[in-house]
Amino acid sequence: MIDTLKALCTLNGVSGNEAEVRNYIVDRVSKSADTVTTDVMGNVIVFKRGAVTPKKKVVLCAHMDEVGLIVRGITDDGYIKFGLAGSMDVRIIVGKPVCIGEKRIFGIIGCKAIHLVKQKDRDKTISIDEMYIDIGAKNKEDAEKLVSLGDTCMFVDDFREFGDGFIKSKAIDDRFGCSVLINLIESELPIDCWFAFTVQEEVGLRGASTAAYRINPDIALIIEATTGADLPSVDEHKKVCRTGAGVVIPFMDGATIYSRELYGILTNIAGRDGIPWQTKNVISSGTDAAAFQRSRAGVMTAGIAAPVRNLHSPSCVGKVTDLEAVYELANKFLDECAATES
Numbered sequence: 320m321i322d323t324l325k326a327l328c329t330l331n332g333v334s335g336n337e338a339e340v341r342n343y344i345v346d347r348v349s350k351s352a353d354t355v356t357t358d359v360m361g362n363v364i365v366f367k368r369g370a371v372t373p374k375k376k377v378v379l380c381a382h383m384d385e386v387g388l389i390v391r392g393i394t395d396d397g398y399i400k401f402g403l404a405g406s407m408d409v410r411i412i413v414g415k416p417v418c419i420g421e422k423r424i425f426g427i428i429g430c431k432a433i434h435l436v437k438q439k440d441r442d443k444t445i446s447i448d449e450m451y452i453d454i455g456a457k458n459k460e461d462a463e464k465l466v467s468l469g470d471t472c473m474f475v476d477d478f479r480e481f482g483d484g485f486i487k488s489k490a491i492d493d494r495f496g497c498s499v500l501i502n503l504i505e506s507e508l509p510i511d512c513w514f515a516f517t518v519q520e521e522v523g524l525r526g527a528s529t530a531a532y533r534i535n536p537d538i539a540l541i542i543e544a545t546t547g548a549d550l551p552s553v554d555e556h557k558k559v560c561r562t563g564a565g566v567v568i569p570f571m572d573g574a575t576i577y578s579r580e581l582y583g584i585l586t587n588i589a590g591r592d593g594i595p596w597q598t599k600n601v602i603s604s605g606t607d608a609a610a611f612q613r614s615r616a617g618v619m620t621a622g623i624a625a626p627v628r629n630l631h632s633p634s635c636v637g638k639v640t641d642l643e644a645v646y647e648l649a650n651k652f653l654d655e656c657a658a659t660e661s
Contacts, residue, residue: 320502321486325478328478329478331473332490332494333385334385334387335518335522337518338361341518344363344501348363350505352365352366352367353367358529358530360526361526364516364533365513365516366511367504371509371510375537377538377656378534378539379542380527380539380541380542381496382497382520382521382526382607383497384517384519386405387404387471388401388402388403388452388472389402389470390470390471390472391468393462396458397456397457398462400451401452411632411633416474417452418472419454419465419472420465420470425454428450429453476489484639484640485637486636486639487636488635489633489634492631492635495645496541496543496544499649508653509653510657515534520607521631526607528610531610531615535614536611538656539620541611541622542649543622544624544625544626545625545626545627546626547560547626547636549561556600560600562636564595564641565589566623566625566644566645567598567623568623568648570582572599572605573604573605584621588652588655592647594647595640595644596648606622623648623652625642625644
C-alpha cells in the first residue's frame with residue numbers, strides 16, 4: 320500500500336484539477352473492477368462484485384484532490400499572484416517550491432524580506448496579497464508565455480520514509496484514502512461494494528454531493544486523513560489525536576454527527592480484533608461524510624481516518640502502522656457487512 324500511496328502523492332491533484340490522479344486510479348482499478356465510470360464533476364465511481372450481494376448498498380469514499388494554490392494575476396515585473404485552493408495556514412508556505420499548470424513551471428513562494436518589514440509588523444501574519452510566486456520571468460509578457468490565470472499550483476515535495484516508521488509527503492490527505500480503496504478493489508471482496516473517488520472535497524465537498532446522489536447508498540464509510548496534533552507546542556487537551564496510536568474513529572466533526580450504530584460496529588471490530596484505535600477530542604472541520612449523510616433521504620454514515628501531522632501543508636507526516644490499521648479496519652468492516660447477510 321505504501322508504494323501505491325507514494326505514486327499517488329507525486330501526482331498533481333489540486334482541487335478542480337484532479338485529472339492526473341483520476342487517470343492513475345482509472346488505469347489501476349479497471350483491471351479489477353466490474354464497472355468504472357467518471358461523472359461530469361470528475362468523480363470516479365467504481366463497482367466491484369463480491370462473494371455476497373448485501374441487502375443494503377455500501378459505498379467507501381475517499382477524495383482525490385489536495386490543497387494548493389491557483390493563479391489569479393501576473394504583475395508587470397513577471398511575478399505570479401495567487402489565491403488558495405483549500406484551507407491552509409499561510410504562515411507555512413513562504414519559501415516553498417511549487418509547480419504551476421500542466422507545464423509544471425517551477426516557482427518559489429516569496430514575500431517582502433524580513434529586514435524590510437517594520438518592527439511593529441514583524442509579529443503579524445503575512446497575508447496572501449503580500450505573497451507572490453517567483454518563476455524567474457523577466458516581465459509580464461515573459462511570464463504569460465508560461466503561466467495562465469486559473470492554473471493550479473501544487474507544492475513540490477518528495478515522499479520520504481524516516482524515523483521510527485514515519486512517512487512524509489504532500490497530499491497524504493487524502494491520497495492515503497485513495498490508496499486504501501485501490502487496494503480493496505484489487506482484493507477479493509466479501510460483498511458487492513461501491514467506491515467513490517471524489518473531487519473538490521477541500522473546497523466544499525462538491526464532488527461527494529453528486530457522487531452520493533448518483534450511487535444512492537444505504538451505508539457510506541468515508542476514509543480520510545485527519546489532524547494529528549501530538550506536538551510539543553500543543554496543550555494536552557488540544558492534541559486531537561496522535562500519530563502512532565492507531566486508526567481514528569470519530570463520533571462527530573464540525574459537519575457530521577456519525578451514525579451511532581456504525582460507530583459502535585467499528586469500535587467493536589477494532590476492540591475485538593486488536594486493531595489499535597482512538598477517537599478525536601476536538602470537534603472541528605468536516606469531510607465528504609457530510610455530503611453523503613445528507614444525500615436524498617439520508618445515508619447511514621461513518622468515518623475512519625489516519626492521524627497526520629502538518630495536515631494541509633507541503634510536508635504532511637503520518638505513520639505506517641496507522642495507515643495499516645485503517646486498511647485493516649475497512650477490510651474487517653466489509654467482512655462484518657457480509658456476516659449480517661449470512
